[in-house]
Amino acid sequence: MNINEFWVRLCAVDDIPPLGSRLVERTAGNIAVFRTADDKVFALLDRCPHKAGPLSQGIVHGETVTCPLHSWQIDLQSGEAKAPDVGCARRFPVKIESGDVFLALD
């Protein structure tokens, strides 16, 4: 972890719809926090590496989100587009503690 990062409590896990996301609005670029069917959470910049589509409005399946604009599939763990597409969405560290979601910001 970067020492310039600090953890902020975002919400309860249950405040994020399963297979959905919650948007964190920032001037430096919004962050989409996703929840999978098995209650894992992942955070990516809300900006598709293709043409900046809002990943927060995509469809979550497994540990992947499909971009709502042109259906690129983005791996939630790595932020990488799945082949044959190439690109990467910035990831943010996120963790769950006692049912609450914490996001690391810098």
Ligand code: FES
């Ligand atoms: S902007 Fe996401 S697939 Fe085109």
